Amino acid sequence: METAYIVSGVLVGVLVGLTGVGGGSLMTPLLVFLFGFAPSTAVGTDLLFASITKTGGTLVHHGKHKSVEWKIVGWLALGSLPAAGLVLYLLETTFKKDPAITAIMTTTLGVALLLTAVALLFRNRLMRKSHDSALQRKTHGERFGRWQAPITICVGVMLGVLVTLSSVGAGALGTVALLFLYPRLATVRVVGTDLAHAIPLTAVAGLGHLHMGNVNFELLGSLLIGSLPGIYVGSHLSGRIPEHIMRPVLASILVLIGLKFVLA
Incomplete structure (x- = not known):
């Protein structure tokens, strides 16, 4: 199995x-459907997996490109x-022995995958608009003026809940x-941030999931061994496969998997 x-x-x-696309939207369904892991174990293991693999990317963006907007990160x-802490607390206490929590995590995972598929289809269009309007300026370009900080914090709350329950959405x-x-x-600053x-x-x-016993370290180590060279190979192949073909195909796969989770 290793x-x-x-x-x-x-x-x-x-x-x-x-x-x-972040590994959570691909890895978590794979662990659940192909290897038969419980959703909680798949989510917990994938979260630690993501925190390790994303660290390298952030070091590159901060050290080489200086492309992290730390104010927005804050x-x-x-x-x-x-929000993540509150969800973890509820999972550990109120919902610890509730069998319905598995159904909640499964449904949340399905919804997150559907949202990711939609985001995947529209992300390039938004990126082009961002590039054209900004001309790569180092300004925040805030859309909501004095409400910018509260709205950004609210978006953070939604991401915190979604990621903690499903491991999908941070990317x-x-x-x-x-x-x-x-x-x-x-x-480049959007990606780095x-x-x-x-x-x-x-x-x-x-x-938090580790504290609840939802992390499989044998699985985590094996995934890291495989994914790091895989990302390297995929990055070099990305220019050879047309993006306008790859993204709709992947989005369609995510929709099918998402519907399977929601309707399970």
């Missing part, structure tokens, strides 16, 4: 490198981290939210 986990990590890594975290949904909230923010926010969110949520 070999199968490593191969799965390679495949998901290649797809992440090809499409830029606003998002101000909403997402308390594609976070990027789309930033593109909408900050239309003049350069694309989203990655930087995803690290503490997935780490807090992952450690």
Whole structure:
């Protein structure tokens, strides 16, 4: 089974490198449907997996590109981290022995996958608009003026709840939210900021699930061994496969998987 986990990590890594879609939307359904892991174990393991793999990306964006807007990261975290903590507390106490929590996590995962599919289809359009309107300026380009900070914090709350329950949303949904909230923010800064926010969110949520016993370390190690070279290969192949073909195909797959979770 370790070999199968490593191969799965390679495949998901290649797809992440090809499409830029976060591993949660691909890895978690794979763990549930192909390997038969409980949704809670799949979510918990994938959250720690995401926090480790996203750290490298953030170091590149901050160190090489200087593309992290830490002010925006702070606003998002101000909403997402308390929300993640509250969800973890409820899972640990109120819903700990409630069998309905599995159904809640499954449904949330399905909804998150459907939202990710929609985000995947519209993200490039938003990125083009951001690029054209901003000319890559280093300004926030805030859409809502004095309400910008409270609205960004509210978006953080929604991401915190969604990611903690499903491990999906920190990547594609976070990027789309930033593109909408900050239309003049350069694309590279949107990606860097989203990655930087995803690290503490997935780490807090992952450690919470670890405390509840929802992390499989054998699985985590195998996925890391496979995914890192997979991402490298996928990134180099991304220019050879037309994006206008790859993204709709992946979005369609996410819709089918999402519907299966919602209707299960």
